[in-house]
Amino acid sequence: MAPTVATPISESSNITDLVVTNGNGVKGLSEMGLKTLPKQYIQPVEERITVSNILPQESIPIIDMSNWDDQKVSESICDAAEKWGFFQIINHGVPIEVLENVKDATHRFFNLPAEEKRKFSKENSPSNSVRFGTSFSPEAEKALEWKDYLSLFYVSEDEASALWPSACKDQVLEYMRGSEPIIQRLLEALMKRINVKEIDETKESLLMGSKRINLNYYPICPNPELTVGVGRHSDVSTLTILLQDDIGGLYVRGNNDSWVHVPPVSGSLVINVGDALQIMSNGRYKSIEHRVVASGSKNRISVPIFVNPRPYDMIGPFSEVLAGAEKALYKQVLYSDYVKHFFRKAHDGKNTIEFAKI
Numbered sequence: 001m002a003p004t005v006a007t008p009i010s011e012s013s014n015i016t017d018l019v020v021t022n023g024n025g026v027k028g029l030s031e032m033g034l035k036t037l038p039k040q041y042i043q044p045v046e047e048r049i050t051v052s053n054i055l056p057q058e059s060i061p062i063i064d065m066s067n068w069d070d071q072k073v074s075e076s077i078c079d080a081a082e083k084w085g086f087f088q089i090i091n092h093g094v095p096i097e098v099l100e101n102v103k104d105a106t107h108r109f110f111n112l113p114a115e116e117k118r119k120f121s122k123e124n125s126p127s128n129s130v131r132f133g134t135s136f137s138p139e140a141e142k143a144l145e146w147k148d149y150l151s152l153f154y155v156s157e158d159e160a161s162a163l164w165p166s167a168c169k170d171q172v173l174e175y176m177r178g179s180e181p182i183i184q185r186l187l188e189a190l191m192k193r194i195n196v197k198e199i200d201e202t203k204e205s206l207l208m209g210s211k212r213i214n215l216n217y218y219p220i221c222p223n224p225e226l227t228v229g230v231g232r233h234s235d236v237s238t239l240t241i242l243l244q245d246d247i248g249g250l251y252v253r254g255n256n257d258s259w260v261h262v263p264p265v266s267g268s269l270v271i272n273v274g275d276a277l278q279i280m281s282n283g284r285y286k287s288i289e290h291r292v293v294a295s296g297s298k299n300r301i302s303v304p305i306f307v308n309p310r311p312y313d314m315i316g317p318f319s320e321v322l323a324g325a326e327k328a329l330y331k332q333v334l335y336s337d338y339v340k341h342f343f344r345k346a347h348d349g350k351n352t353i354e355f356a357k358i
C-alpha cells in the first residue's frame with residue numbers, strides 16, 4: 001500500500017472545521033503539537049504586540065480595600081476609574097479559596113474531551129445563555145484570535161444549576177456570589193463622585209441588572225509573536241471584575257501609543273470600566289482599550305465577570321451628571337443593540353462606542 005502523506009495541519013483549509021465546528025478549539029490545535037501557526041491566526045503587523053511600544057516603568061494602581069469605607073479608598077477608586085479606567089484591588093473580601101476553586105474549575109472544563117465541550121457550542125447548546133466558542137467573532141474576523149472561551153449569561157441560580165456545565169457551575173456561582181459585595185461597594189463609590197447619591201432600583205438595574213461570566217483559555221501558541229490572545233477592544237460592560245492566573249499577558253492602553261502590562265498579583269482582582277459606564281457617566285469614567293498576548297510556553301486562563309445593564313434597558317448619560325451645564329456626549333441606546341453591534345464586528349479598539357455618540 002502506498003504510504004499516505006498527511007497534509008500539514010498549518011496548511012489545511014479545514015482548520016475552521018477542526019477548531020470552530022468540531023469543538024476542538026485552539027486548545028485542540030495546540031495539543032496536536034503543531035510547529036507553526038496556521039495562517040488563519042496571523043494578525044496584521046500593526047495588531048501584533050511587540051516590546052517596542054510597552055512602557056515597563058508604568059503600572060495601573062493597586063488599591064487596598066481592607067478599609068473600604070475610608071474616604072481615601074473611595075477617592076483612589078474614582079481617581080483610577082477617571083485616569084486609567086483600570087485598577088487592581090487587594091484585600092477585597094472574596095476568599096482566596098473561592099478564587100482558586102474557580103481557576104481549577106476553568107481548567108476542569110477545558111480539559112473535558114471535545115465532544116463534551118461541543119455540547120455547549122452555538123449550534124448545540126441547550127440554551128442561549130451558555131456558549132462554548134473560540135476566538136471572538138470567527139464569522140466577522142479576518143484573522144482569528146488564539147483563545148477558547150465558555151460564556152455564561154446569568155439569569156438565575158436555578159437556570160444556572162440546570163444548564164451550566166457541571167464541571168464548573170458550582171465554583172462559578174460561588175465566585176459570582178462572593179464578588180457581589182465588592183461590585184456594590186465599587187459602584188457606590190463611583191456613583192457618589194458623579195452626583196448619584198443613592199443607587200435606587202432603577203439605577204441598580206441600569207448599572208448591574210445583568211451579568212455574564214466568561215472562562216477564557218489561551219493555550220500555548222507555536223508563534224505567539226504573530227498573533228494575539230485577544231485583540232484591542234474595550235468591554236461593553238458597566239464594570240468588569242477579572243480574575244487572572246499567575247502567567248500575565250494583559251496590556252492596557254496608556255498615553256499615546258503605549259501599552260502598560262497588568263502584572264499578576266496573587267489574590268488580587270483586576271477591575272475595569274466598560275463602555276456602559278463611560279456612557280452613563282457621560283465620559284467621566286473611561287472604558288480603556290486592552291489586549292492579551294499569546295504565550296509560547298504556558299497555558300493561561302482568565303475569568304472576567306461582566307456586570308451589565310439588562311439587555312432591554314435604554315442607557316444614556318445619567319440626568320445627575322448632566323444637571324450642571326454639561327452637554328450630553330452620548331444618546332440613549334438600547335443596551336442589547338449596543339452589545340449586538342459589538343459582537344457583529346471583529347475587535348476594533350475603541351470604535352464600538354461611536355455607535356452611541358451624538
Ligand SMILES: CC(C)(COP(=O)(O)OP(=O)(O)OC[C@H]1O[C@@H](n2cnc3c(N)ncnc32)[C@H](O)[C@@H]1OP(=O)(O)O)[C@@H](O)C(=O)NCCC(=O)NCCSC(=O)/C=C/c1ccc(O)cc1
Binds near residue numbers: 151
Ligand atoms: C445581545 C445579546 C448578546 C445577544 O442577543 P440575541 O441576538 O437575542 O442572541 P444571539 O444568541 O442570537 O446573539 C446575537 C449575536 O451575538 C453573538 N453573541 C452572543 N453572545 C455571545 C458571546 N458570549 N460571545 C460571542 N458572541 C456572542 C452571537 O454570535 C450572535 O451573532 P450572529 O449569530 O452572528 O448574529 C444578548 O444576549 C444580550 O443583550 N445579552 C446581555 C448583555 C450582555 O451579555 N452583554 C455583554 C457584556 S460584556 C461582554 O460580554 C464582553 C465580552 C467579550 C468577549 C470577548 C472579548 O474578547 C471581549 C469581550
Ligand SMILES: O=C(O)CCC(=O)C(=O)O
Binds near residue numbers: 214216230244292304
Ligand atoms: O484575559 C484577560 O486578561 C482579559 C480578557 C478580556 O479582556 C475579556 O475577556 O474581555
Ligand SMILES: [Fe+2]
Binds near residue numbers: 233234235290
Ligand atoms: Fe476585555
